[in-house]
Amino acid sequence: MKQHVMHATVYMGPGDLEFREMPVPTLGSGDLWVKVNTALTCGTDVKTYRRGHPKYDPPTLFGHEFCGVVVETGPEVAGFEPGMRVVAGNTAPCNICYYCKRGQPNLCDDLLVNLGAFAEYIRVPARIVRQNTFVVPDHLTDREAAIIEPLACVVHGQDLLHIQPGESVAIVGAGGPIGLMHLQLALRQGASPVVAIDINDKRLTVAKSLGATRTVNSRQKDPIEAVRELTEGRGADVAIECAGVKAAWLTALDVARKGARVEWFGGLPGGTQVEVDSTRVHYDELTIFGVYHLTPLTLERAFRLVCDGVIDVKPLITHEVSLANLEDGLEMMMEGKSVKVAVLP
Ligand SMILES: [Zn+2]
Ligand SMILES: [Zn+2]
The missing domain is CATH 3.90.180.10 (Medium-chain alcohol dehydrogenases, catalytic domain)
Known part of the structure; x- marks a missing residue:
């Protein structure tokens, strides 16, 4: 009643x-x-x-x-x-x-x-x-x-990126819920190495346990250096920001190789301006994705991923x-x- x-x-x-x-x-x-x-x-x-x-x-x-x-x-x-x-x-x-x-x-x-x-x-x-x-x-x-709702947003975000098996992925803000879902989904698609970058050691431990190739506390180690060490000096094929802070948006650009796909997943306060080095975008041919929310299709797929235990x-x-x-x-x-x-x- x-x-x-x-x-x-x-x-x-x-x-x-x-x-x-x-x-x-x-x-x-x-x-x-x-x-x-x-x-x-x-x-x-x-x-x-x-x-x-x-x-x-x-x-x-x-x-x-x-x-x-x-x-x-x-x-x-x-x-x-x-x-x-x-x-x-x-x-x-x-x-x-x-x-x-x-x-x-x-x-x-x-x-x-x-x-x-x-x-x-x-x-x-x-x-x-x-x-x-x-x-x-x-x-x-x-x-x-x-x-399933946040997972559907992550599925939508990764649909745009078309991650291929064997591609290197760097996730900035990897220890938060969104980051940990991006991490698992990238791994399931065969990405390697997958570098988890965060400022919180406890959260990075979770990222490690879920399969991150390497975890980097960006307060202790330069994330650019760490990603380059794992990618023969180039930087990541795909960089995903999911911290929702401006510094992370910029770090995502910094850890990306020439020709990389970069995704800014986390929204910033309305009106925030982000200055980008045009040399990187033009001469290094970066593709930058903004991404928002989910679709009925990605929600249904997220539901499937959870039902089948693909995402922990x-x-x-x-x-x-x-x-x-x-x-x-x-x-x-x-x-x-x-x-x-x-x-x-
Ligand atoms: Zn939500
Ligand atoms: Zn409509």
């Missing part, structure tokens, strides 16, 4: 979260009402908490990675029933705009965004139900299933907090003490 009130975390602005009782929303005819089993913190949540987010308009519900159980379905829902355990993406494209028609639904002009995973219940709107919701098989834990999710979720203590989880991530945190209502 549907409740009339629930507990949810409301994002009031940078540094300001409110855990409070609120009325539950009305369910549309194609919507699902889902009891959240586990939500996960994400780099985007941390950035939003720290400095705001250009696409979040406070006060707003918060959190977007979750796995839960369907409690109620709208009358027009097909394929989902109460009692089913599901994971849903946080967005769905319109499929009719200029970008959707051109196969770039991640850039959809009318992207529907759903927030509210940091709550007891979440409404999954019809468009996401139809395109980006999956029934979770029994062998997956809630937290394993909940990871367990080392990515290092801590758990109760919903009321969400701020502690975000602080732990900010301080680099945790990779991802499971949030339990």
Whole structure:
């Protein structure tokens, strides 16, 4: 039976979260009402908490990675029933705009965004139900299933790079959740060597355990030197930035060889200017990719990767907090003490 009130975390602005009782929303005819089993913190949540987010308009519900159980379905829902355990993406494209028609639904002009995973219940709107919701098989834990959204972003990012077996890959910010997924995916594609660069030794230990050829703490050793040592002095064939800081964007360029593909994965605060040496881009013929979000296709593929155990999710979720203590989880991530945190209502 549907409740009339629930507990949810409301994002009031940078540094300001409110855990409070609120009325539950009305369910549309194609919507699902889902009891959240586990939500996960994400780099985007941390950035939003720290400095705001250009696409979040406070006060707003918060959190977007979750796995839960369907409690109620709208009358027009097909394929989902109460009692089913599901994971849903946080967005769905319109499929009719200029970008959707051109196969770039991640850039959809009318992207529907759903927030509210940091709550007891979440409404999954019809468009996401139809395109980006999956029934979770029994062998997956809630937290394993909940990871498909960020993994789908990583899959999208690597689709652009076309990593070939035997290519060298350098990952800047490799110890964070996104970096550890890029690392595993690059290894599965046969990349070698794969160099994990980070500033946090504890996180680098995880990268090593997941198969990084070499780990480099860039506070202790020059990452350019380290990558060159492994690539006969050239630099990496592919460099992936996933720290979301300007210095890392520049390091990714620095560790790339002539003719390399460089990907800037982590978003920077709005309006940030990045100065690039034109010589490197022109004479060294760098190809630089910006990358944003995911598509229904990469979400489905990410779900498959998790279901089949291709990506090891367990080392990515290092801590758990109760919903009321969400701020502690975000602080732990900010301080680099945790990779991802499971949030339990
Ligand atoms: Zn996320
Ligand atoms: Zn669209």
